[in-house]
Amino acid sequence: MTSFIGAPIGRVDGRAKVTGAATYAAEFRPPGLVYAALATSSIAAGQLTALHTAAAERAPGVLLVLTHLNAGKLPYQSPAARAAVDPVAGEQLRVLQDARIFFSGQPIAVVVAETQAQATYAAALVRATYAVDTSARTQFDPAQARPTSLAAAKRGRGPETRQGDPDTALAAAPVQVDQRYVQPRMHHQAMEPHATIAHWQGEQLTLWSKSQWVGNERDAIALVFGIPAANVRVINPYVGGAFGSALRTWPHVTLATLAARRAGRPVLLELTREQLFYSIGFRPRTEQRVALGAEATGQLTAIVHEAVGQTSTYEEFAEATLDVPAVTYACPNRRTSYRLVDMHTNTPCPMRGPGHVTGLLVQEIAMDELAAALQLDPLELRLRNFAERDFRKDLPWSSNQLRACYQAGAERFGWQRRTPTPGSMRAGSLRMGLGMATALNPAPRYPIQASATLLPDGTIVVRSATSDMGPGTYTSATQVAADTLGVPLGRVRFELGDSALPPAKEHGGSTTMASVGPAVQAACQDLRRQLDMLAGRPVDLTTTDLPGLLRHAGLLQLQASGSAGPNATPPTHSTYGFGAVFAEVHVDPDLGIVRVARLVGAYDAGRIINPRLARSQCLGGMVGGIGMALMEEATWDPRFGRVLNANLADYHVPVNADVHELDVLFVPSEEPLMNPLGVKGLAELGLCGVAPAIANAVWHATGKRVRELPITVDKLLD
Template structure:
């Protein structure tokens, strides 16, 4: 079969939805214009644990424009029947809003005020008086018991560690961090009889649909979720948080469409976060740096009503070829709301501990940090004994070292200065799963020669609209301007959640399949049509360019889609594309090597990142321009995790004391240096999926924080094992 020409894929194209976003015409969850909408404001608990003994709503209800105040005292019992298809960890018991008098964490939603205007609802919510029987809350992971969760072992790690000539034992701590996307969480809910429509900030419209159907005990197809644009999420919108249920409940109880938008403060306890971790690493090696044993003991916070876990163990099992590995991963139930996935979930946490430990081992042995990693590079996945589909870390090292100028590095800590600034460089490795779950996409070719492609995925910023349009345009042989990709509606064909770097893999493969099928359908129609210039031709010899079908070796013989459909009296052609991955015969991961240079003020302890380079083995790159956007954004986020981001909790009652963007610090322009991403050429991974991609959004974040931490050590000679790295730790 003649290969279809590639004009859009691989080209650095601008976002197809860019103009909508920069002109304010992109419609986010709270911006949909719904007739008759009223406003809801949540009343939050002011204690961290206990019972509600009374709620006085008289002053609130007396305000003109207040329609209703709903709490456990007057809310109907909801089905909460459980959702076997939920993306939540198994065995969870999600927070059941307004179903009893229990308070499980500070900020828990305990009532909602519905009024005709937002201002009235806000004022009335302040007038609701709540009485509590408070109990002592537990929010400090260091003083709470842990529960056994996950274990892994190969070989005899304890024996190998005890006999190792060189041993390292270090504990790394990472603070709780919050996503803080630009768009606040918001939902508009409307009932039409027994049908519920939600305009929501969702990374998974199909998941939110199923979750709300389960909560209200109605069929899945009775719920429609619409989310055409998401203003950032990073994992925080992959669950249906309580405010979504509250908006739907308020709409049903008032008989009016209800808009509910959380405040910035409420996102800190109304939605999830990356949990805090304590991660102990013990390494054993020979004197040449070959790691023989690795023991990892992890503790992470979770809520008392759900046991949140994530894939934090995988990297420690497969990144290096240690023959003896033991891991135990325990969660600590606390009186907090449930954590959730955050960019690079699990793997970013593991990278900080493992890559810092490897840097410590390199320093102890006097071996270059890159050379140490090279000596421990496995030939196959040591956790599964499967061959790697692609693993080009050695090339990441050599490319990065050359481009970064690693050879100029003086290995001695605290050896390089620039006036009052101590200069250091560091490297760290990142890896992330290739998540293959399958997807579907509907493809329609119209009589005017334009195409419409639809899938129920989302786009929180990586450029899904654009990258899927590129795939479709090339597969159909159309110009980008003649292809429209639609997403963000649960009535569209099903897809996995938009997170975990799985959208391009799964949705892209389904789009490719659908467009290939449709193009072949059009070719078949042409070769069987006696009036077509292509009648009787070999269909495998036909390609499509600019909407015109023709023989690859004889471009003059052909016709356009438009001519073909018009002559055959077709208004359109339509197919359903799909992709279901087969059994994995290879170990499939993305990889990256991050190089960082920092300057540390010798007197003040201030850390400034001067430059950073990431080199990535991420499979085929569909859109270089979008890839750069992801890489730069991931590095910025990693700088925040390394140096700034930290949630502070008052352990007396569980109150988050910096629940705003004035006190929860994130990087700004002045914090960001020269950043650069390199993507290895020729790295398509056809073992992973039909289009050869591996995903990019997570890997560009993973490894950034440990690279900075290792550079700080090189600059100062002081090892900081706790994130974020503050000036106090360096003084």
């Protein structure tokens, strides 16, 4: 029997995507569809004193203009427990429920018209007057930061942790590094804008909505409108990129649902590119201090890591910024501090590697600075401080091939050619720099259910309400099913992205394959057992007349189910994915232009189900890391509480010309304790470590240490 697990199979949904057959949220067309557009606030904080909508209401094709004056009150019931993707405290924006303004860009009206052009034009006619709050908090000021809440602490994001006596150890350390670093506000910039089509049919509501967690969107909207969750169905078979932005349910989903109920027709509300900067979340600006103390041998004796992030005034978004740095290296004395600045902005949200990438970024730059102070090779410094276990929890790793990642990556990259002195290497007329960083990301597993159904024509349909925003869930789940059943790939069809399917948790946190895969495997194993019982013997699904077997048993189809529990790793172990990233940059000495000539990433992600898809995930992470290091920054205007570059022309992301040689390798590894497939999460691991490796390479090329990203020409020429 051919084994499909581990095979580099092309995407089973690839043809649908490249031919346009794949249908995204905004592309469904229920009969009678009409279109909506938003009018938004132009102030950062205050009250609406008047709304002038008459011109919009008279505009051609307009069916409805909703504001807080006529939208009616929505129940906004509280959940029994907050979803893991939601902020830890506060209340979601209760859209069109009163006159308060919490941030610039907040929706203040929604216009429904026969065409999108008519709705957009009419929304531009809405005029508002305000009572402006002159004390609006639009400046990121670390001096105004507060400790995180008790709710954040319960999620492991508390204000402070301490191990040993770090301050005394730091003061006594022969070699010290103590620096501050800034990572700016960043936005997801997925190809597909967020959109929702809402369609009421009596008391039943169907939402075609961009979502990474259709079950959570169903439950969230049911609570907002005070209706049973069973009355709501969320459908989203394809997601055109999200990077975490579609994990929670945003106000535009509520607005589309409300508008459809009032208009009596299905309504499409699709956000513009500019509105994406205000209507969904973002990676928050974070300023950090890292202080490292070490012996002359390079052995760490003290780590102090302090982080200040931003959140909105109406919700508390707390990131796991300090989690990964707390376990990366062995050190007996450690202190972390995490605080938040409340600002009049929309609420941040998870963005690929939320918190983990942010904390690892500055830790890995600080480790490079320590290596320079010690006159020690950066890779050797990391090896001397290798963490043999999770020292934060005092637990052994469930598996850890980080040393193999260091070795394999360094050999592939040619790290031994690096000369220690900054500016000492050349690529023709350009300065060459080589840098590296450790990659680390948690590898959790969530409870998932799946079903496997044998149809009369011999096709096996496997279903789960997970999502696929690009990693290849359709393909990898099909591979697991075909491998478990022992049938060709073409006999299996995997269906996802529908809240009516067996429930699944969020498609995020690099958890999908580790969670969905075992559930699919269990469902297919159950189907095999049932077929063996029907036949009275072990069945070969490739040669047995399965339709005949069903007919003989008097069945039209045969359905099986399976589930996978939460993290199967015993509480006696800690589970992470590991990696090492190596970067080569070329810098023009006169112009300060940086080119990332080469990236090599070596990863331990457990068993690789599909190396072709896995490589693609890491390539995407590398491209994102180039953007994080050199380009991406939301330019914030504190006068108005707005992003000045809220478009794809001015918010710079890497394009083809910025991406050169990217090399990915996976070290042999399996995760024996976590799940039956032996896999660990990969997607976010591919971003971890990339930006600091590039930053460290830029320092090696130029001798200039840029501690506020992105590394732009002006900072190198200054």
